Amino acid sequence: MRILCLHGYGTSPNVMKYQMSALMKLCDSSWNFYYLAGNLNCPVTPGFAPAIPGPYLCYSAEFDPVSMRAAHALVKETLASQGPFDGVFGFSQGAAVLLAYLLEQRAIYPGKRLPVRFGIFCSPVTLIATDPAYYGSVLGPLSLEDENRLRSARDDQLEQLTGSARVAIKALVGVLDAVEPVTRRPRTSFLNRPPLEVPCVLDPALFKARLPIPTLHVRGRNDPPALRDCSLSGESFCLPKWRRTFEHSAIHDFPRSMAEMKEMVSAMRSVIESSQQSKL
Template identity: 30%
Template sequence: MKVLCLHGQNQNGHIFKNEIESILLNYQNSGVDLDFEFLDAPLRCTDGAVNGTPLYQYYEGLDIPKLRKAHHWLSGKLNENGPYDGVIAFSQGATLVSSYILYHQWYNHESPLSFRFAMLIGGSIPLPVLKDLGVPVTKEAEQVVEEANSQRHQALGPLPAHSSKARRALFNSDDCFGLNLNRVPLELKIRIPTIHVWGRQDPLLPVSIHLAGLCDPYIRKIFIHEGAHEVPKTEDNKMEVGKLLQWGLQRAVWPGHDEV
């Protein structure tokens, strides 16, 4: 089995491997033939390095042509090295994967994806992507995202108003932080098994909830840890994420997968 691992913005494959290696360790020592492949994003960041190691990003800003160029890069990697059983992605990597899935389902729905499940840690689906695909986006949803980004840029936690609304938003298809998910076409709901992981102290939790709301709830798992915008760090949380990864790997070989 092969799993593609995609890091976040201002990271690289080596950093991401170090962050999740203890989660993967049980699988690597289990005797199961598993290959976790870590890539570096295509664009080198200009704001420095870590211990002399370059940092990378998939795209800069939320300009749709730049994002689509990143999709083209990902598609090339999937065609070259895939197919994969799954993808594990963090932050910008998770946003790349989720938006790639939506465009693929909309424009290339006759072709199967090159992976069968996705674990999305601190992921999002940018509102410009939804707009580009014809999904109605309200001013309220835009305001929520603007507030969340402002909190992140100030290195603050989530707004109390966002935290208090989080659970209701996750299960309210009419008002998921301003998005009416009932008005989103089925073709723009992610229909492969997904695992969503985010921190209770992550200021960007509303955008992670937007993404989770766009995924099929019958083949979706959610884990909320006590940290911020990060890969879970405590041993208990890593164990829970490991169990969810096992669920995803099982779904990757599930006989009914191709009928989902």
């Protein structure tokens, strides 16, 4: 059983192995985890330096369509050159990149089988689109006045946006504010750009593709509201028939208590077994 793993922003494969070390002791010995390093350097997530030496990496620092396409290309190339993989396992930005990649693959090739048979997504941040048509439909129609509102990054101005742009930007700014201690960048850094370079959130009401594979969605029950909303949004892109959810007491992390780790591994086993039994 081969599982491709993507780490969170400002960490690394070594950090992810450390985060998962206790959990791994409970996993089936036949589950082989392969860790994909992000392709960009970025500031370390608070709490890991100097305990775990760098470099500290991410899959995108700008969250714009160009860098997100590069992240998707990295995933695609790894699946092709290092695969086959039975499933994927992502945490935070890694989970969001995997979800967005698989969803856009599903949208582009609706009749084609996905490259993996299951997904485990832990505390994903917001899913960012790369599809130009989706970008155009959400942020393309902005008037000059709305562009200025977007560039201002002010709540009172953003509230005046209309339609799908307002939905996408409202979801985005909550996450940008929540992760600012990690990125060290204010929301203006991401919003004061031409509209088609602003991160564009995949919204379940606007993007119709769904993942038809068994999935497990792991989140902290006490996560900040914006990050919890990201997890819930990610779940809604997966078919209820095939998805499982597990909540734990840690905040934007893996579970830490032995009881919760055992429960998560049990949920992982259930999803993996479902993927082996399904004909998807």
